[in-house]
Amino acid sequence: MLPAVIIVLMIISFTSGENPAIQVILTNKGLQYGKHVGAGWIQDRLDLVTFPDISGKILGGIYYTFSGVTITKCDFPEPSLEFYPNITGFKSSISGLSVAVTGKWMTDFGLIHDGGTFDMAVFNMDVTSVLELGKDAGGHLSVASSHCEAQIGNVDMQFHGGASWIFQPFVEHFKGRIKDNIEATICPYVEESIVNLEYHLQAMRVSFDVGENFTFDLPLTGKPIFNASSMNLGLKGEFYNIQTHTDPPFEAKPFSVSERPDYMLSLGLSEFTLNSASYVLYSAGLLQALITDSMIPPSFHVHLNTSWMGHFIPQLPKMFPGLLMELLNYAREVPMFSFQSGVLKLDFKGAVKAFAIQPNGTQTPLFKLNADFKLSGKVWISGGRLEGSVTLDNFTLTLASSEVGTFETYALEHLMQAGMMLAVGKVNMELGKGFVLPRSTHGELVNTVLGMEEGFIAISSDVVLTNGGFD
16 A cells, blocks of 8 residues: 555655755545555455465475465455654554465475465464655655564464375464464565565656756655654756756745645645746747737737837838838846735746848847836636636836937837737636646546645645556
């Protein structure tokens, strides 16, 4: 059932000392759900379990081997699973497990060899395992067995075939040794399973390519934090340019996500993650767009040429008569997002450079305008869909420089503000339709709620695993 816990975390899926930009909290409700799914998964696959051969010696010189042991029946009580803050991990225990198995027996006594089949029942098996979680140098989640203990109440055996009638009377004599041998194989088997889980965790990626030029880093920033009711994973949550891998000139600020025991998982997403993406796009020169006259819809009755722009800049058609124009729009600073209580803010400081296109195709600089605006937005979850709305809070247009002389920007500001309002309206139409919450082949989020806090977004949700969450 411990792998189920890891898969629950994956649905959502470092440098020591960094503040995490993303936090994932697994509550006791989520832990118990993962345990329940894991126990069901194990129960469904018990008929596929095989056991190693068991060998030994009785009566001083009779060597025996039990091989091909498979389960025929199992009384599998649901185990207990709890957070174990003492060693930053989990404690799992199962009590009263009883198993019926069948297999082959062989004996050697000098030149005498014999064999047949046997049925064995193992009663009241108790197994306790403690799993310690940590972080490796590459930011992967690491696991290790901290403690394992196994005890068996009793063993009963029935031999069939060969000279089984000879050996059956000795069952009481040597079944204690068989019990000891079985007990000795349980913890190594548990520890081998943990080693396999560790291998898979080390193979998991902690960086994910976003297109051809960017990557999203999600290593752990530190060891998992445990208390009696939850586990908190801190993740870096930073976008990088694959070529430069340069950190932004700002750092993730500490924040605290409230534990919601009525939900399985809670996720905190810092504004740092969005701002690191903004920094990457800005540094790569991708926050710019060239607007030409051919891109303006005919229904706008707006033309990007010196004649039409003469309504706002009277000297322009006199200095450059009958020429098409181009506008280069770009961010002159890194656009910054901020999360406040109930609202998302975006501060964008942009610029517009205007050019006249000469008959030979060359560009002649005309003027530069600073175009700054602020947006506010709200997001929420309704009917399993992410929805939202955006509002234009402020827009200003000022003349930064000019090769055609000074001019008033008031009328141009109103025109561009109207264009911004039109764009915001289209965005709101799409946000109103909503976006389906992400899901994977392993499961989906349900009963999800979202809240905007100071510096971060908090999301709490339950999880439904499909296909047992393991296939």
